[in-house]
Amino acid sequence: MIETARTTRAAGIEVRGVSMRYGNAEAGATLALKDVSLSIAPGSFFVLVGPSGCGKSSLLMMMTGLLQPTSGQILCGGQAMDKPYPDRAGVVFQEANLYPWLTAQKNVEFPLMLKGIPQEERSRRAIEALDLVGLAGFAQRHPHELSGGMKQRVSIARGLVQQPAVLLMDEPFAALDEQTRLTMGDELLRIWERTGQTIVFVTHSLTEAVYLADEIAVMSARPGQLMEIVAVDLPRPRSLEMMGTPEYAGLRNRIWQLIRNPAGPGHEH
Amino acid sequence: MKTSRWSAALLHPITFFAAAIAVWEAAARAGVVDPILLPSASQVAQVLAQLLGQAGTWEAIGVTALETLGAFLIAVPAGMLIGWFLAENRYWGAVFKPLFYFLFSIPKSIFLPMFILAVGIGLEQKIAFGVFSTIFIVVMSISTAIESVSGRHRLVAECYGASRRQIALHVFLPSMLPAILETLRLAMVFNFTGIILAEMYVSRAGIGHLLERWGQNYMLPQLMAGVVIVSCAAIVFNESLRALENKFGHWRASR
Amino acid sequence: MSTEAAAGLSPAATRRLILLLILLAWEAAPRLGWVPSLFLPPLSQAVAAVHADRMAYAQNLAVTLGEVAVSMVLACGSGIALGAVIGSVRVLRKPMTSLFSSLYAIPLVILYPLMAAWLGIGPESKIAFASLYGVIPAILASAAGIQSIDPHLAVTARSMGATLRQRLVHVILPAAIPSVLSAVRIGGALAIVGVVVAEMLTSTAGLGFLITSYRTVLDSPRVFGAILCVLAIVLIFDAVVRWLERRTAGWSAAIGRK
Numbered sequence: 001m002i003e004t005a006r007t008t009r010a011a012g013i014e015v016r017g018v019s020m021r022y023g024n025a026e027a028g029a030t031l032a033l034k035d036v037s038l039s040i041a042p043g044s045f046f047v048l049v050g051p052s053g054c055g056k057s058s059l060l061m062m063m064t065g066l067l068q069p070t071s072g073q074i075l076c077g078g079q080a081m082d083k084p085y086p087d088r089a090g091v092v093f094q095e096a097n098l099y100p101w102l103t104a105q106k107n108v109e110f111p112l113m114l115k116g117i118p119q120e121e122r123s124r125r126a127i128e129a130l131d132l133v134g135l136a137g138f139a140q141r142h143p144h145e146l147s148g149g150m151k152q153r154v155s156i157a158r159g160l161v162q163q164p165a166v167l168l169m170d171e172p173f174a175a176l177d178e179q180t181r182l183t184m185g186d187e188l189l190r191i192w193e194r195t196g197q198t199i200v201f202v203t204h205s206l207t208e209a210v211y212l213a214d215e216i217a218v219m220s221a222r223p224g225q226l227m228e229i230v231a232v233d234l235p236r237p238r239s240l241e242m243m244g245t246p247e248y249a250g251l252r253n254r255i256w257q258l259i260r261n262p263a264g265p266g267h268e269h
Numbered sequence: 270m271k272t273s274r275w276s277a278a279l280l281h282p283i284t285f286f287a288a289a290i291a292v293w294e295a296a297a298r299a300g301v302v303d304p305i306l307l308p309s310a311s312q313v314a315q316v317l318a319q320l321l322g323q324a325g326t327w328e329a330i331g332v333t334a335l336e337t338l339g340a341f342l343i344a345v346p347a348g349m350l351i352g353w354f355l356a357e358n359r360y361w362g363a364v365f366k367p368l369f370y371f372l373f374s375i376p377k378s379i380f381l382p383m384f385i386l387a388v389g390i391g392l393e394q395k396i397a398f399g400v401f402s403t404i405f406i407v408v409m410s411i412s413t414a415i416e417s418v419s420g421r422h423r424l425v426a427e428c429y430g431a432s433r434r435q436i437a438l439h440v441f442l443p444s445m446l447p448a449i450l451e452t453l454r455l456a457m458v459f460n461f462t463g464i465i466l467a468e469m470y471v472s473r474a475g476i477g478h479l480l481e482r483w484g485q486n487y488m489l490p491q492l493m494a495g496v497v498i499v500s501c502a503a504i505v506f507n508e509s510l511r512a513l514e515n516k517f518g519h520w521r522a523s524r
Numbered sequence: 525m526s527t528e529a530a531a532g533l534s535p536a537a538t539r540r541l542i543l544l545l546i547l548l549a550w551e552a553a554p555r556l557g558w559v560p561s562l563f564l565p566p567l568s569q570a571v572a573a574v575h576a577d578r579m580a581y582a583q584n585l586a587v588t589l590g591e592v593a594v595s596m597v598l599a600c601g602s603g604i605a606l607g608a609v610i611g612s613v614r615v616l617r618k619p620m621t622s623l624f625s626s627l628y629a630i631p632l633v634i635l636y637p638l639m640a641a642w643l644g645i646g647p648e649s650k651i652a653f654a655s656l657y658g659v660i661p662a663i664l665a666s667a668a669g670i671q672s673i674d675p676h677l678a679v680t681a682r683s684m685g686a687t688l689r690q691r692l693v694h695v696i697l698p699a700a701i702p703s704v705l706s707a708v709r710i711g712g713a714l715a716i717v718g719v720v721v722a723e724m725l726t727s728t729a730g731l732g733f734l735i736t737s738y739r740t741v742l743d744s745p746r747v748f749g750a751i752l753c754v755l756a757i758v759l760i761f762d763a764v765v766r767w768l769e770r771r772t773a774g775w776s777a778a779i780g781r782k
Binding site for chain 2: 535538539562563564628629631632633634636638640642713717720721725726732736739744750754
Binding site: 064066084085086091093095097099100101102110111113114115142143144 | 419421422424425426427428429430431435439440443444446517519520521
């Protein structure tokens with residue numbers, strides 16, 4: 001019996017007054033993020049959306065612990081993310097970033113191998129994770145034998161293999177064609193229903209954002225700031241037919257309006 | 270696809286060699302060229318068999334092999350260390366890389382007199398010149414290989430909490446293995462060439478010296494047999510290493 | 525970071541500084557007795573030797589340059605042409621490139637005594653050898669370059685109604701320039717190496733010959749004078765090719781993949 005289904009403990013994420021400044025004062029520093037605060041409930045599907053340069057990817061990187069804000073703090077389940085805590089937060093990038101010299105299974109085992117977990121348990125958990133993402137028969141394939149969507153699924157399996165409290169995803173479907181994107185979106189929701197951890201998802205696509213999210217943080221650029229948090233109360237499980245409803249269109253338009261006309265202090269044009 | 274199988278067989282290097290040898294033999298027998306200038310393939314084969322039965326030949330081969338191995342074992346680790354340093358150290362890398370590129374295109378042979386004056390004409394001089402011929406390609410090849418290790422691969426490992434040692438072992442090493450093998454292969458090409466050249470220039474021993482002597486004395490069958498010996502040695506090593514490269518780099522071609 | 529970086533010296537500036545130091549050391553070390561001047565005579569002595577014997581150096585320089593020029597034309601010319609053919613014809617591409625890269629492993633210098641025996645010790649054997657030396661890498665470079673030209677460029681021109689001649693002149697030729705230049709750069713550099721090596725081994729004229737003959741009489745300043753002349757040739761060739769590459773840099777946008 002596969003040991004998923006809500007046994008994964010989910011953690012909430014607290015972002016408190018985070019700012020990110022690149023460069024030094026004389027050279028003309030760029031303020032990538034300005035005073036962002038938000039709260040992500042455990043087990044929720046949270047989406048960050050916004051134009052290029054709004055700092056959403058930087059914010060996600062800070063949640064992984066690989067990047068530190070110039071001021072402010074990020075807590076994941078109460079733990080300050082001063083460095084990566086891989087059993088707390090798994091990461092999926094836009095490019096799958098699988099190691100080409102390893103099979104799919106070995107790629108998924110990678111985080112466990114780093115932790116020194118013995119081979120037998122590694123194999124077991126990796127195969128479970130691959131099964132979860134629907135790639136049970138492809139464990140021995142190498143990345144170059146897999147399609148873009150399949151590679152991304154392996155990447156997701158790798159992110160989930162440690163059953164982290166949070167899964168961080170940085171535009172994971174951006175490099176895929178539209179049909180694959182839609183399929184993967186459904187897949188992801190199906191997996192999430194089973195595992196139940198918190199998901200933070202960054203995307204450019206408003207359609208994708210509304211389809212997947214419980215809550216959407218809409219950000220503006222120059223400097224990157226949180227404009228509004230839009231709640232999506234479409235019923236779950238989501239289906240593609242919902243994309244044709246007026247509620248869906250309304251939410252999309254709302255977000256689009258926010259992005260086009262950033263209101264509030266501290267924005268340039 | 271019968272046609273492609275045929276053309277693959279037809280154009281395989283071995284077919285070329287076989288055809289070239291056939292043409293050679295035919296031309297020699299037909300008396301197209303003076304037999305002193307171009308001994309027939311069969312004659313060269315005979316002389317080759319004779320030479321391989323003589324102790325003197327094997328002694329020369331042994332000397333050359335020793336020099337080649339010695340230079341290789343010094344130049345490759347040294348070059349890898351320097352190349353690693355230049356790749357990891359942005360600043361000094363930027364300072365020295367153009368210099369290395371330039372040094373690379375200078376005929377190294379012009380420095381042979383310096384080596385002779387400094388180290389003499391014996392084994393040590395050949396090894397020293399071999400190291401000199403090889404070290405630049407190793408430095409450049411390795412530093413390119415290190416730099417081409419995907420930053421994203423490193424990033425993933427860091428996300429999952431890998432230590433520096435783990436990153437070196439589980440990301441750099443497998444990622445670079447085919448490139449390291451290629452470096453070894455190229456290093457040997459340059460190394461062997463340098464050693465043979467040094468032996469041909471001024472030497473008392475080694476296969477290069479024999480070649481030069483046979484050339485001076487117009488002993489063409491022996492000269493051509495010598496060419497065959499050296500060519501075979503070079504190709505065997507090269508292709509073996511290339512086979513290894515392909516085995517470990519099967520994932521490279523498809524990226 | 526290193527102290528130089530903190531002091532704000534760019535890598536290029538540091539490099540020039542190092543080169544300057546090397547030149548100074550070349551002058552000072554033998555004079556101060558740090559190295560025997562038989563091994564490394566002061567730079568100024570080498571330069572003075574060239575000046576003192578400038579007629580002889582000029583003559584031999586001319587011989588070498590002549591051989592280099594002809595070899596370059598032969599090596600690069602046939603290399604580019606053969607490489608272009610091999611690169612374009614799909615059936616030939618794989619077997620030919622693997623054949624040539626296997627041949628690359630053989631120290632070609634072993635063929636020089638054969639050529640000297642066949643063609644004598646005059647310029648013909650040098651040219652034959654150096655052309656062979658440069659042609660294989662030139663073929664490989666040209667074949668690789670031709671493969672990287674974006675095929676869509678010619679198709680686009682055709683869709684705009686360009687004739688074959690127009691396509692050739694305005695699309696294919698300019699697109700081929702970067703790969704041609706890379707074959708020239710490699711083939712040319714190796715042609716220089718081939719000529720110098722051949723002259724050092726068996727010759728009666730040329731810079732390589734000077735190096736060998738002055739070495740046997742232990743006249744180090746003159747040996748280094750000849751070395752300097754060779755370095756000058758390499759530098760000038762390199763600079764010319766670099767200039768050509770810069771002039772045509774925009775055209776490398778024609779290459780679809782890097």
